[in-house]
Amino acid sequence: MQHTSLQQKLREDYRAVAEQYRSDDEAEILTDNHWRLAGVLKSICRSFERPITVLDAGCGTGRYFHCLENVARLVGMDLSPEMLAAARNPVRRTAVSVEEIQLLQGSIYVASFPPESYDFIYSMGMFGYGAPVTAELCRKFYDWLRPGGTLFFDAVDVDGLSRPRRLRFRAKQAAYPLLPRCLQRVLKRRQNGSRFFGLSHKELGRIMEKTPFSNLSIESHPCESPLWNGRHLECLAVKRALKPAHV
Ligand SMILES: C[S@@+](CC[C@H](N)C(=O)[O-])C[C@H]1O[C@@H](n2cnc3c(N)ncnc32)[C@H](O)[C@@H]1O
Numbered sequence: 001m002q003h004t005s006l007q008q009k010l011r012e013d014y015r016a017v018a019e020q021y022r023s024d025d026e027a028e029i030l031t032d033n034h035w036r037l038a039g040v041l042k043s044i045c046r047s048f049e050r051p052i053t054v055l056d057a058g059c060g061t062g063r064y065f066h067c068l069e070n071v072a073r074l075v076g077m078d079l080s081p082e083m084l085a086a087a088r089n090p091v092r093r094t095a096v097s098v099e100e101i102q103l104l105q106g107s108i109y110v111a112s113f114p115p116e117s118y119d120f121i122y123s124m125g126m127f128g129y130g131a132p133v134t135a136e137l138c139r140k141f142y143d144w145l146r147p148g149g150t151l152f153f154d155a156v157d158v159d160g161l162s163r164p165r166r167l168r169f170r171a172k173q174a175a176y177p178l179l180p181r182c183l184q185r186v187l188k189r190r191q192n193g194s195r196f197f198g199l200s201h202k203e204l205g206r207i208m209e210k211t212p213f214s215n216l217s218i219e220s221h222p223c224e225s226p227l228w229n230g231r232h233l234e235c236l237a238v239k240r241a242l243k244p245a246h247v
Helices: 004-028 032-046 081-087 135-144 163-178 181-194 201-209
Strands: 052-057 071-078 100-105 118-127 145-156 214-224 229-238
Touching: 004 081, 032 118, 032 145, 032 214, 032 229, 071 081, 081 100, 118 135, 135 145, 135 201, 201 214, 201 229
Parallel strands: 052 071, 052 118, 071 100, 118 145
Antiparallel strands: 145 229, 214 229
16 A cells, blocks of 8 residues: 555645644533543553553544543654644643653554553544555554553444445445556545545454454444544454463
């Protein structure tokens, strides 16, 4: 997959909207969906019963930083320097309890961290427009997690799109491989950062089957807010803990 031009376009798009996105955080945190997700993030943090190290992939303006508990170190990675600048002053800043936050600019697809760096990796709102869920990326997440670590992410559920949009998306998907290469290139250039990578429940399941994760759960949830309406698939996956040595 050609990521470079896609990411350049995404970076430009987020440069234009970073300021607005940060003020939208204030509206977004009033929604039921935000508080439901806050509960999921908190309960994952609590499940470790010790201070943990966390990666927020595509952290944007840091909308979810205030939802974390018992975190000794949080790494927030994002493509957009402007979104990261806003993340220095995240929403509900006074409620953020993380001891140390490091913000890194770059693409998660080419990022590298030492194996077993994190207890918990999450990504909210990144997969869908411009960023595809791939087995390759999920295998990287797996390597970066410690045994017993948890991955949680959401992705746009195509079954939550209106019928005409869904049919258009599926028709494009089916027609694309049949087009001559030169036409495929033109289309790719045109769509660029706005390229849509929605998935169905089945498709996400098939991607995750290609990874070593165990205890996999995928759920579809409605997402209603003043800013976006649709459905998100939420994927929770665990890296098997090491077996205790026999005594
Ligand atoms: C819709 S925003 C969500 C931000 C935040 N997670 C939230 O829920 O508010 C998507 C974010 O993902 C970032 N992003 C997109 N592709 C990325 C990539 N390949 N690597 C890192 N960040 C990426 C964008 O720059 C943007 O800040």
